[in-house]
Amino acid sequence: MEHLMNKNVREIQISGIRKFYNLLTNYKDAISLTLGQPDFNTPEHIKIAAKAAIDNNKTIYTPNAGLAELREAASQYFKNKYLLSYNVDTEIIVTNGASEAIDIALRTILEKGCEVILPGPIYPGYEPIIRLCGATPIYIDTTNTGFKLNAAILKEKITDKTRCIILPYPSNPTGCILDHEDLTEISKLLLDKDIFILSDEIYSELNYKGKHLSIATYPGMREKTILINGLSKSHSMTGWRIGFTMAPEYITKNMIKVHQYNATCACSISQYAALEALVNGIDDAAPMKIEYTHRRDFTYKRLVAMGLEVVKPEGAFYIFPSIKQFSMTSFDFAFKLLDEARVAVVPGDAFSNYGQGYVRLSYACSMDVLKEGLDRMEGFIKKL
Ligand SMILES: Cc1ncc(COP(=O)(O)O)c(C=O)c1O
Structure with missing residues (x-):
């Protein structure tokens, strides 16, 4: 009866990140630079709060x-x-990770026939939900603008069907951020338009350039923005599944219905852990950020020394070098690198077609692992 499966669901592909991760299990001696989760443990005080929640x-x-x-x-x-x-009462929802936040936000605002603009390369968690809603993803090529969205390229893609724009900064997979000038221009462009902004700020604590800026603080933007954040990256809590939506009441009162029938509520124990994180762990990300900055600098230097073209990341914990000079697809490059040099990276086309010709490395791993992985990659590239 497989033909009776929902057509939109049938057509969704498993994420390219997962696909490559699954391949990796055949290579026990491989160094993995694929992971999207911090290599730090959840801070001790948060774990204690969770244990107390169970005991009580x-x-x-x-x-x-x-x-x-x-x-x-x-x-x-x-x-x-x-x-x-x-x-507190009308504009915030605690969700099961940022993933559920994205899901309920998009399902609340999208319907058949709408268009959603996404700057590519981009995290692959949005497109499947857009498609499940019967809406159409419209990608913008940011490979010629240092992976940054700007008002000029955004303007070209806006039509009367545009319902939403995704702003995923700091970016997974490129590590790019938007600065004040970019956000000012984008917000001016959107000011008089009835278009929602889904601003996924899950990496907001990992900004290596300065303070994170949210589009929702720009004139006129709060009323049309659904802000997404969570504790997965800032507090190294990927498995606890705590995210947030923050949006004006008229949006939140609709999103809460989708959340209610989907999940009822986020896990109570994780919520008590999250409470501890937000009250007593305000700067838990600070030492992680210092460590990521060292790794970012090290990885960037090594890739440049290998002769790769690469934009220096300013946030998150990924770096996205071009491999176009080797005239291979991202998948072929990544597979050969894994097979011959035992280093796993994610093929760039997992992040939309605009990621073709790139690979993503994650530096959410120890310096030793990173150094070994980059040594192997260098040896591999020398032989190409
Ligand atoms: C940009 C982005 N948004 C959302 C998520 C999902 O976060 P969570 O684990 O909190 O669901 C990720 C996870 O890697 C991500 O990179």
């Missing part, structure tokens, strides 16, 4: 939007960090 039987349903005290803590945290202002 805080193991029951919470309100759909999440514990009131957690929403309060989130509201304070995002205000202190990025000058964002969201009402």
Whole structure:
């Protein structure tokens, strides 16, 4: 009865990142530079709070939007960090990771016939949901603008069907961020347009250039922005599954319905852990950020020394060198590198067709692993 599967679901592909990760299991001696999760443990004080939640039987349903005290803590945290202002009772939802936040946001605003603009190369978590809604992803090529979206290239793609623009900065897979000038221009362009912005700021704590800026703080943008954040990257809590949506009440009151029928609420134990993270672990990401900065600098230098063209990342923990000079597809390059030199990287086309000709390396691994991986990669490239 497979023909009875929903057509939109049938047509979705498993993520290229996962596909490559699955291949990796056949190469036990490979160094993996593929991972999208921090290599730090969740801070001890957060784990203690979670254990206390279990011991105190805080193991029951919470309100759909999440514990009131957690929403309060989130509201304070995002205000202190990025000058964002969201009402605790009507504008914040605690979700199962940023992934569920993306899902409920897009399912709330999209329908058949809409278009969603995405700057490519981009994280592959948006397109499948856009397609499940019957909407159409419209990619913008950012490979000629240092992987940054700008108002001029955005303007060209806006039509009367555009319902939403995804702003995924700091970016996975390129490590790019948008600065004040970029955000000013983009917000001016969008000011008089009825288009939503889905701003995925999950890497906001990992900005190596300065303070993270959110589009929602620019004139007129708050009313049309759904902001997504979470604790997966900032507090090294990928497995706890805590994310947030922050959006004006008219959007949140609709998103909460999708969230309610989908998940009821995020895991109560994780919510207590998140509360501890946001109250007593405000700067837990700071030491991680220092370490990532060293690794970023090291990786960038090594790739440049190998003769690769590469944009220096300013955030997240990925770097996205071009491999176009070798006249191979991203997949062929990545597969050969794995097979011959035992280093795994992610083929760039996992991040849309505009990633073809690139590979993604993650430096969320120890310096020793990174050094060994880059040594092997250098030896491999010398022989090409
Ligand atoms: C840009 C981006 N958004 C969202 C997510 C999903 O985050 P979470 O693990 O909190 O669901 C990721 C995970 O890698 C990501 O890179």
